[in-house]
Amino acid sequence: MKRRWVQAPGGNLETADSLAQQLNIDKSLAQVLVQRGISTFDEARVYFRPQMSKLHDPFLMKDMDIAVSRIDDAFAMGEKILIYGDYDVDGTTAVALTYGFFSKFTQHIDYYIPDRHKEGYGISVQGIDYASQNGFSLIIALDCGIKSVERIAYANSLNIDFIICDHHLPGDELPAAVAVLDPKRADCPYPFKELAGCGIGFKLAQAYSIRHSLDPGGYEQYIDLVMVSIAADIVPVEDENRILAYHGLIRLNQEPCKGLKALMDIAGKNKDFTLTDVVFVLAPRINAAGRMDHANEAVKMLICRDDAMAREQSLLINLQNTARKTSDQNMTEEALALIDECEILINKKTTVVYHESWNKGVIGIVASRLIERYYRPTVVLTTSNGLLTGSARSVSGFDLYEALLGCEDLLEQFGGHKFAAGLTIKPENIQSFTDRFEEIVASTITEDMLCPEIKIDAELDFNQIDGKFQRIIARMAPFGPSNTAPVFITHNVFLSGKPHVVGIKHLKLTIKQQNSIIFDSIGFGLAEYENLLQPNQPFSVCYTIEENIWKDQRRLQLNIKGIKPEYS
Incomplete structure (x- = not known):
């Protein structure tokens, strides 16, 4: 391609020359630093030596004080707490972190991951019903929930409170949860907006520890999980994410949690991990649990406290990843054949392909594979519960979310961000959506965006x-x-x-x-x-x-x- x-x-050459002298480095390297906003010795020191002490005060996040107080009340009253999370890497690491941290303070706690194939993305009615039937009165939702206005209202009708910990862009109306932790909400003054979902869970644990004067080691021990979520969710590695990723990699390479250590051993690489290694070695395996079966298996692995159990879970997940690779390859070949057989599809600015038998858990990977061949915004759809469900992927510089927003009246549900999204559509709307999506993209995308x-x-x-x-x-x-x-x-x-x-x-x-x-x-x-x-x-x-x-x-x-x- x-x-x-x-x-x-080139940037400011005088600034680069000065920085090169101060740091005693090559001018070309100083030029790179200046291009990244680093122009003084002190800024370079902060950049090269990320410090945990530079993390922002978690109570700057809107509703954080309310969330901690509600958790305190739940502990005091012996309420049952359900940790609820999405089925991808960010969601499962967030659940493992939050469950692991708060289970130190109560025995009345459990976790719940929705079934990708039966319940779909986000807060589900089935999940709320499970909480009601089993006596849970507080749900802490991670990496989802910011758009679940109707579902949270339903939970409230059952006397179930929600604390939402999300990092996705809110809609026009916030859910009526007890607390909504999301730096992207318009009224949130938190200085860094790009935390992963697991990062929001980390800030909640940090806030609880500060409120109760606890040892920071109680929440910092989970920083390897936060790092994995940062790598897998492709969030910017800057500000707090750089600090968390830096120290998370140190922990992963020196003292990872038992589940990650077992997975590293089975993958055949157990040292010198980089973020890239996490993306290509660990993240696909963790994701495979939710793609091929149920993401509960990933959480079980990540919270293991026993070496033998951790190895057993990681072996299971590795087998699921092997099955995922076979499914991914077969589906990609079928999708490419559909495109290659249709000249109209080849000449479009978008790709929209559908097959009723494709595995719902793998279509996101297939969308990314198709972009490797045809570099353009792509949607891959399959059948689920009488509807078409899909994953969408974008190309650099093009806002996929805005394009889908222009098709909102044709969609039953959608969510995501600039480069990746999920959507659900009625079968009778597929052609209208395909045409509208092509029209919107063709009218807004540039030729440069269509060339990597x-x-x-x-x-x-x-x-x-x-x-x-x-x-x-x-x-x-x-x-x-x-x-x-x-x-x-x-x-x-x-x-x-x-x-x-x-x-x-x-x-x-x-x-x-x-x-x-x-x-x-x-x-x-x-x-x-x-x-x-x-x-x-x-x-x-x-x-x-x-x-x-x-x-x-x-x-x-x-x-x-x-x-x-x-x-x-």
Whole structure:
């Protein structure tokens, strides 16, 4: 797939020069920092050394004092509390954290995860009925609930109170819960708006601990779960999320909870985890429980206090992930065939595909796979309880949520954010929705948005790259949205030896500039360039710099994101 190379503006060169001198670093690295809003020594110190003490006061969050007081009342009265959460990684880690923390103070507590296939997303009538039938009078909802106005009203009619801990954008009306913790609500003064759902649960535990002068270690022990949610939910790795991800990775690599440790062992990687590793190694496995069966199994694993039980649960989840991969592959092939067989679909600005037998739990992954082939806003639908239910995914720069908002009258239910959403639609409205969605997207999306881009931070010569340079880059981690690994561009690059394909589509090559050291390089998905690169012919590359570890040997390696022969 063709990609646009977009180089970031150079920024204030005087500021970059000054910062380079203060920090004793390469000017190109100082330029990258300035582009990320870091222009002074003190700002750099905060950035490179994230401190838990810099977390915001949780009581700045609207309704936090009310939520803590309601929990105090529940403990004092011996009320039964139900911890309710979504079935994805963010929801299950949030439930595990909140249940694990508050179960230290009461025995009258349990958790509930809705069945993805039977109940769907968010607060369900079945979940409320379960609470009523089993004597729960307080539900703490995590990663969902902000739009459940009617469901919360129903719970109130049964004398069940709700505390909502959500991070999604509210609708015009807030639910009539006892407390609504959501930094995105218009009247919330909380200074950071981009916490994950598990992060809201963490702030609730932090607030309870502050109110009762408890040891911070009581809630900080769950920071590995918060980090996993940050990685999986693709929230910006800045402000509090950077602090939580940074310290969560330290805990994951040194003293993870038993469930995560067992899952790491079974996955065959149990050290040197990065956020990227969490996204590709741990998150799919945790998600697989809710996709293929029931997300309760993921929560059971995450709250395990016994090594043997943790291993048993992680083995189960790993098997579910294997089944998920098979289902994902088969469904993706079927979806691509549907598109390829229809010329009209190929030439559209959107993809909307439907098959009644597709697994509801896997359609979100299939939507992402389709974007890898056809880079455009995508909706994948299947049948569930007489309706069509779907997952939608967007492309960089395009607001998917706004596009769905324009189709609201055709939808039974929808929710999500700019890049991902879920929706439910009546079968008779599918064609109208497909046409309207295409019309809205076609009229608002730009051609640039329909071509994936590589964002380049700075230009380098290979002679600038050494161990110190890479160590400073490593200290910029954890990398994720809003703090991606720096991408550099180098011109006048030549082959050193013959490139060769590894796997099916990856390119392994060694490259150099004149009078520079030779770098081992890997270009994932770039096998097409094997025969386009010729000896003694210059080309340009954009890449990240990483440390390749093989048999305890560490070497610098360039991870190539794009190649442009200079004669083309």
